[in-house]
Amino acid sequence: MPKVLIAGYTGAMGRYATALVNGMADFEVTAGLAPYDAPTELPAGAKRYYSLAEVEAGVADIWLDFTVPGAVKENVTYALTHGFTPIVGTTGLSPADVAELQDLAKQNGQGGLIAPNFGMSAVLLMKFAKEAATYFPDAEVIEMHHEDKKDAPSGTALTTAQMIAAARTSHPRPHSSQESVPGALGAQVDGVAVHAVRLPGYVAHEQVLFGGPGEALTIRQDSFDRSSFMSGVKVALEKAADLNELVFGLETIL
Ligand SMILES: NC(=O)C1=CN([C@@H]2O[C@H](COP(=O)(O)OP(=O)(O)OC[C@H]3O[C@@H](n4cnc5c(N)ncnc54)[C@H](OP(=O)(O)O)[C@@H]3O)[C@@H](O)[C@H]2O)C=CC1
Numbered sequence: 001m002p003k004v005l006i007a008g009y010t011g012a013m014g015r016y017a018t019a020l021v022n023g024m025a026d027f028e029v030t031a032g033l034a035p036y037d038a039p040t041e042l043p044a045g046a047k048r049y050y051s052l053a054e055v056e057a058g059v060a061d062i063w064l065d066f067t068v069p070g071a072v073k074e075n076v077t078y079a080l081t082h083g084f085t086p087i088v089g090t091t092g093l094s095p096a097d098v099a100e101l102q103d104l105a106k107q108n109g110q111g112g113l114i115a116p117n118f119g120m121s122a123v124l125l126m127k128f129a130k131e132a133a134t135y136f137p138d139a140e141v142i143e144m145h146h147e148d149k150k151d152a153p154s155g156t157a158l159t160t161a162q163m164i165a166a167a168r169t170s171h172p173r174p175h176s177s178q179e180s181v182p183g184a185l186g187a188q189v190d191g192v193a194v195h196a197v198r199l200p201g202y203v204a205h206e207q208v209l210f211g212g213p214g215e216a217l218t219i220r221q222d223s224f225d226r227s228s229f230m231s232g233v234k235v236a237l238e239k240a241a242d243l244n245e246l247v248f249g250l251e252t253i254l
């Protein structure tokens with residue numbers, strides 16, 4: 001039975017992920033890593049680690065990471081060099097970080113998955129946005145999240161912008177607006193403007209706006225609840241043993 005360590009088991013996603021794995025007949029949560037203990041669904045027999053240095057190799061087969069942008073690279077490095085297959089939902093890894101970790105995975109003969117979004121609506125939004133960008137080079141991304149989100153813009157928005165930039169077959173039309181208030185036009189990611197909204201009541205949402213002469217296309221996805229990410233996490237756990245390289249994006253394993 002595959003054993004799972006949940007890094008960040010005390011967090012919003014970590015709690016959902018722990019409940020998910022506890023409910024999977026063929027998987028077992030054997031360890032949790034978080035800087036503090038908290039009432040969670042970590043099984044009584046599972047090991048609790050308060051720092052990376054305490055984690056024992058062999059305690060689990062899979063390293064499921066929902067931690068914080070400041071910890072994820074070190075966590076995945078540790079996982080890849082200590083025999084864990086990383087399944088990573090934590091955002092904050094740059095394309096250069098991902099490439100470095102992919103090299104490390106290769107050196108260690110280890111597979112795994114890094115997915116900025118495990119929700120099917122977001123995976124489809126990115127796929128459709130990529131296709132739309134070949135016809136509409138002018139696009140902007142707006143992401144909307146809960147007020148506790150630590151990073152901005154979201155990992156999904158960064159990935160969407162990078163995908164749009166890579167899929168464009170013609171240059172976007174320059175506009176002539178100048179910011180009279182800094183930030184008004186959003187952040188530039190590979191030449192795509194990205195806007196981040198943080199509001200209570202929201203969970204995770206993204207809209208991509210495409211404009212062309214006399215027409216526009218809007219693609220939107222909404223995660224109203226964190227349960228929206230769990231079917232993707234489940235698929236990733238089920239396929240973890242078959243992964244022989246560190247792949248990026250849930251779509252690569254669907
Ligand atoms: N790929 C996807 O589909 C999704 C990805 N995410 C991403 O997952 C990450 C977590 O999100 P969310 O659960 O909402 O965030 P939370 O802040 O609720 O949870 C993060 C948890 O990780 C803990 N933590 C901090 N540092 C470490 C460390 N070094 N090792 C282990 N645990 C640590 C935190 O503890 P403390 O509070 O003490 O710092 C906290 O309990 C984010 O990057 C988010 O963007 C979120 C939703 C979906």
Ligand SMILES: O=C(O)C1=N[C@H](C(=O)O)C[C@H](O)C1
Pocket residue numbers: 091116117118145146149150153154155156157203204205
């Ligand atoms: O922090 C979140 O909540 C989410 N984070 C991921 C991201 O940054 O893209 C995925 C989803 O948007 C929810």
